[in-house]
Amino acid sequence: MKIIMLGAPGAGKGTQAKMIADKYSIPHISTGDIFRANIKNGTALGMEAKGYMDQGLLVPDELTVKILLDRVAQEDCSNGYVLDGFPRNIPQAEVLDRELAKLNDGIDHAIDVDVPDENIIRRMGGRRACVSCGATYHIEYIRPKTEGICDVCGKELVLREDDRPETVGKRLDVYHEQTQPLIDFYNKKGILKTVDGTRQMQEVFHDIVEILSGSKQI
Numbered sequence: 001m002k003i004i005m006l007g008a009p010g011a012g013k014g015t016q017a018k019m020i021a022d023k024y025s026i027p028h029i030s031t032g033d034i035f036r037a038n039i040k041n042g043t044a045l046g047m048e049a050k051g052y053m054d055q056g057l058l059v060p061d062e063l064t065v066k067i068l069l070d071r072v073a074q075e076d077c078s079n080g081y082v083l084d085g086f087p088r089n090i091p092q093a094e095v096l097d098r099e100l101a102k103l104n105d106g107i108d109h110a111i112d113v114d115v116p117d118e119n120i121i122r123r124m125g126g127r128r129a130c131v132s133c134g135a136t137y138h139i140e141y142i143r144p145k146t147e148g149i150c151d152v153c154g155k156e157l158v159l160r161e162d163d164r165p166e167t168v169g170k171r172l173d174v175y176h177e178q179t180q181p182l183i184d185f186y187n188k189k190g191i192l193k194t195v196d197g198t199r200q201m202q203e204v205f206h207d208i209v210e211i212l213s214g215s216k217q218i
């Protein structure tokens with residue numbers, strides 16, 4: 001099962017993607033996480049990506065597409081995967097389609113986690129990420145067991161550079177201009193489903209599971 005998660009930055013698609021990956025035992029592939037791991041490890045790719053990310057801009061397609069295609073070609077992806085943060089624009093979606101078509105394959109589901117901009121702005125200011133493993137929390141909605149400390153690895157939680165209010169505004173502009181057209185793109189292919197992402201994460205997940213098991217027509 002190959003799944004694409006769509007939605008504005010901060011809509012909760014990463015959280016849902018992880019839950020899907022766990023339930024269906026498929027890899028969760030986040031291009032944002034791949035870039036952040038490269039930044040942490042000080043790679044050339046990471047250094048290049050950071051300049052764009054800190055400004056709320058997309059990393060150029062030449063870098064992003066190669067990373068993604070290499071990742072989905074790995075052995076653990078043979079039964080499918082859930083993509084979180086890719087594609088981010090129509091050209092990326094077209095490359096992915098073309099590469100999958102070469103293997104007589106295609107995306108099965110595109111799930112749009114729909115959240116209005118006002119909610120996004122409120123959510124992202126409260127988001128905290130682990131400096132070490134990248135796990136994300138929220139000061140109101142997904143609290144760590146100990147304030148400011150990651151449940152997974154015990155390291156410090158911080159407000160990510162790209163979650164700062166000024167960057168969030170830019171990321172939302174980029175989302176509306178470049179990523180939102182993908183909703184129409186996948187709708188035309190007949191594989192788009194929309195879930196209301198303003199509810200509790202377990203409720204959103206319940207809807208997604210119904211969609212993936214084929215029982216919900218939206």
Ligand code: AMP
Binds near residue numbers: 009035052084086088
């Ligand atoms: P995310 O964690 O998905 O919100 O991604 C964080 C940042 O990484 C984005 O704001 C972009 O700068 C960059 N990024 C992640 N995925 C992509 C992509 N598919 N194309 C271009 N840039 C990306």
